[in-house]
Amino acid sequence: MSNVFDVIVIGLGAMGASACHHLSARGHRVLGIEQHRLAHDRGSSHGETRLIRKAYFENPSYVPLLARAFDLWEALQAECGETLFERNGLVTFGRPGESRVYEGTLASGRLYAIPTERLDRDEALRRWPIYRPPEGFAAAYEPGAGFLYAEKCVLAHARQARARGAVLKENEPVLDFRVERGRAHVRTTQGVYSAARLIVAGGGWSARLLSELGLPLGLRKMTLGWFPAGQEHAAAKGTPGFVFDLDEDFYYGFPQIDGESVKTAGHRRFEPLEKPEGKDQPPAPERIGALRRFVRDCLPCASDRLLRWSNCIYTMTPDEDFIIDRGPATPELIFAAGFSGHGFKFASVVGEILADLAVDGATRQPIGFLSALRFGSS
Structure with missing residues (x-):
């Protein structure tokens, strides 16, 4: 038996x-x-961290599941006596009226009464000088969001x-x-x-x-990059995670948890992956180049010098x-x-x-x- x-x-x-x-x-x-x-x-x-949020632009049908997920993460954290979940907030940058990510975040917040705050570009720059959204962008901030230690x-x-x-x-x-x-x-x-x-x-x-x-x-390969960043980005200071819905890609990332770097990745542009065993082939140079450009353009307190990278398998439905x-x-x-x-x-x-x-x-x-x-x- x-x-x-x-x-x-x-x-x-x-x-x-x-x-x-x-x-x-x-x-x-x-x-x-x-x-x-x-x-x-x-x-x-794997990869150290994952964002967690309730104002869900992808599909508001997920929000009831997220409400339960938040409760269960909190319960697991209390049960095991270990920090699993940091509520540092999440700031999402996008072009009002055009960005599905930005508008969807605010719409989901309204639909389910999730605390969210809209800031124009100047307000966002004053609050978070470590982030530099393009001209014409605005910010949606969810203070109850955060990240999980994967x-x-x-x-x-x-x-x-x-x-x-x-x-x-x-x-x-x-x-x-x-x-x-x-x-x-x-x-x-x-x-x-x-x-x-x-x-x-x-x-x-x-x-x-x-x-x-x-x-x-379908299988895809997504590349994460870690870039040097100072204490301005430290999670211990309450720095929020970030999302930038740019024309060329959707970038997201995390506050510094290791004393030296921030992690970021581009969400939309994948590399093909025939089978999961091929995950660790080095990323295409253009993928690293795109991450470096994003850091230069949008994270003014970070360096675009790549410290390390890691690939993650994306298994996706149509x-x-x-x-x-x-x-x-x-x-x-x-x-x-x-x-x-x-x-x-x-x-x-x-x-x-x-x-x-x-x-x-x-x-x-x-x-x-x-x-x-x-x-x-x-």
Whole structure:
């Protein structure tokens, strides 16, 4: 019986580790399987920090999920006694009347009564001289936003799951799985396991793991850059994260947490990625050049000298919304994919949703718009 569980979770990145946490908290016998070590840098859940915000320009349907995610992050932080979440605020720069990012942030704030503040360019420059938006831009400021410590969040979920009896296996690749006669059977390089329910949260490997479902999941490579910056940017001083919706790209970044640098990235321009194993090929020179130009133009207290870079796998659906659903012919299979670009902040609530689907077959959270049915699948 040592290889028999209530629920098996494949993939222990942000979503899978959270699912293990929620399942184990409900008293279920859980097995989590990860092909690398926990909090590894091979996928999409690394890189030190992730922005978190409620005034969501992408789609206001996400805001109720964000409200729950904020509560769950706060609860996890209190439970583990470690700082996971910094509420430093977020300032979004865009051209009024033209920028979907800027206008959508303000619209979402109005719709859900999320505290947000509009500042013209001169007001923003006086408040945050470390940021230099182009002429004609304005700022939308969300004081309740902030950032999460990415690897710490993954490890916190994993530690709490283990403390409640979950079995989490690292460096154990999954070879295949099948669902038959109401049970899931998973074969790895180390053994065969079975469970009443199976959750697949495979990140960049999801298309491969879920190939029979034909989910439209494309892979991209996104490059993060760290650039020298002084104490004016320090998170400890309350410096907010930033978003610049420029004509050539959507740039975002974080206050300084390491005493020497700020992290920034461009969101819209990706490099193609055929398979997740190719993630660590050096970024194209034009990608680094674009980041350096952004730093020169918009971060006057930082240097454009690249200190280091890291690539992240983006796994994206055609509409850039997530997929959270159950197998069309096998309700014992629950899957979650396509989170890249804006998913990490939702990990706390996605784990709860996956636990709901596995245990109860449904969730109270409003996820209808994330069904795979919109692509003709599931």
